[in-house]
Amino acid sequence: MTIANEDMERTGGGPPPAESEERIYVASQWQLMWWRFRRHKAAMVSTVVIFLFILIAVFTEFLAPNDPLAYSVAYTYAPPQAVRFHDPETGFTLQPFVYGLDSTRDPRTLRPIYTIDTERKYPVRFFVRGDSYRMWGLFDANLHLFGIDDPTGEGTMFLFGSDRQGRDVFSRTIHATRVSMSIGLIGVFLSLVLGILIGGFSGYYGGLFDDVVQRIIEFIRSVPSIPLWMALSAALPPSWPTIRIYFGITIILSLVGWTGMARVVRGRFLSLRGE
Incomplete structure (x- = not known):
């Protein structure tokens, strides 16, 4: 359902006012997305919560009362x-x-x-x-x-x-917020980069390279995610320092999460090649 149809429903099924109709048709895609997002109360509340977590992650040392x-x-x-x-x-x-x-x-x-x-x-x-x-x-x-x-x-x-x-468990929880937020953001970023690169090469070159990449993607997606994460995390040596374990977990999340983006990018490349 488009925003214009939603406006018609709110006005009793009749045509929307001229100003609202003109405003909708001349708006950019980003404006349409923002208007729809702003009417979603759960999304607005979730955005506030996410920004609070980001502030906690940025000012962790200041917010935590103890070391x-x-x-x-x-x-x-x-x-x-x-x-x-x-x-x-x-x-x-x-x-x-x-x-x-x-x-x-x-x-x-x-x-x-x-x-x-x-x-x-x-x-x-x-x-x-x-x-x-x-x-x-x-x-x-x-x-x-x-x-x-x-x-x-x-x-x-x-x-x-x-x-x-x-x-102090409270202070450690505050510091854990930074770790959790940064691991998620960095992991998603690396998955995005890997997915775009591998999917792009797979769709552009095709042939044997594409077949090998697709079999690798199918194998990774056939393994349940949680057991795979647990197995890879258990493979990290306990003697590693905290920073190395942190980056190890981030890389593990990236290696598992790039397959979906790679398939989308590959499909887009294949469609462009066929045009």
Whole structure:
């Protein structure tokens, strides 16, 4: 259904107004796409969510309250600490805060047991100085969007709790957003380049080269994607550094995802050759 037909339906089945009709017929393809996209509420909401994830990926170090690699053996598997606005002694307050945590060990299981220490309150503030980081690899900084105001350095704020090494899960989740976003974008870009090049050569030259490429594409597409990703990921040596594993996973996604684009480009080349 075209936009013009949609406008006719909204006006009761009659012809659309002259201005709207002229506006539609003189609009470019990009304008028509934008008008249709703007009327799709789910698409608009999804766009906002994607841009929020992009902002998180760009300003990861600033948004994360703690260093994702900093660990504390005294706070392994700590529970999430709630940000509070009410204290039994002072009542409601506009200054958010978190209570301190006291940890002990179960004498039988040796598992850590945490209790809330209401005597220790750490105010949560915006734009606080904390762990140092290197912003975008260009300059050093230690300013964070929010964190606890604790000059002694003994307080903790684990919004999502801590892992087995006492690292802040919330900060690690923020940093994982950058990894997930960049792997997807780089993987799609490499798949696009591979698909255009291989599909273009296959459709342009044809013959034996085209037959070999198509058999390779059919073989890759015949293997279920998830088991293939798992097998290729397991092949990465665990001794590799993080950066090498990161690029390894990106290349794996690219090697698996180029087949669809290659077929589309090949078909387009074949149609152009037949004209």
